[in-house]
Amino acid sequence: MWLWFSKLGSPKWFYELSGRWLPWLIAAMTIFITVGVIWGLLYLPPDYQQGYTSRILIVHVAVAGTSLAFFPLMAVAGVITMVWRMKLADMVAKMAAPIGAWFSFLTLATGSIWGSISWGTWWEWTDARLVTMLFQLFLLLGVISLRSALEDQDKAAKACALLSIVGLINVVVIKYSVEWWNVLHQVASPVSLSADSPNGPQFWIAIAIMIVAMYLFLSVSLILATRNEILQRERRSQWVQDLVRQS
């Protein structure tokens, strides 16, 4: 276990392993995104209440759900960095923040467009779900600017780990906001694959495909970014120099 742990923490080991995994991950991601988008745009029947706007929801729900994974990931990576001094965990935490900001932004943008049709408003300050999601975006932008402002990498890692704990608490609030407060944003509909479910099995299958697609996309983009960070931080090590010479 410990040997495996220290091996996993080695940037070189991660770089080589991820290099072998990447083609497969990219292939799976491409298939899931293509199938999800084609299904959503061509085959998804108009919803019994929302008509064609349910097409916005399959993107929104998948992106929003995946955006909640970032702070738990960064908090765990932060703790690993603090406790075991694992460099790789800090690199992952650093590179996850901008991708998480993209996810949060797209969640807000697609939700806003959907709201403009279904609620008749683009934004509602009194809605806890909307405001906490905006707070997540600001927290992530905060983490990014902290990283670039603090020269000392140890200090930056510590400050970002702390912010990630705040973000982690916020994720729980985002998740339950629709149940704790009476807000505009609806609670999650019951998932049902039976033919007579209100939203229809087609809708849930489309969402499931898109969620898998978004987790694959999260993995691919995070691995690509982390490999870049490894090349930069480990540039003095022999294996990176050999790799650069061969490129």
Next chain:
Amino acid sequence: MLEAIQFSSFSEFIHMGGYGFKIWSVYGLFAIFIAANLLLPMRKRKQILREQKRRLTINDEISRNI
């Protein structure tokens, strides 16, 4: 497969029950989001490799001339 398609004409597909512009905007943003997070790190990787290669070649030459 083909009969399951929800549109009978191309203009109906673009129109999407009157919400065409908003629905297509969502998918457009989605495409930008996917492309940016894949292409930017790939371009960055090329930059990093080029930059480090240049630095290594300069270092090699300096050490050869000493």
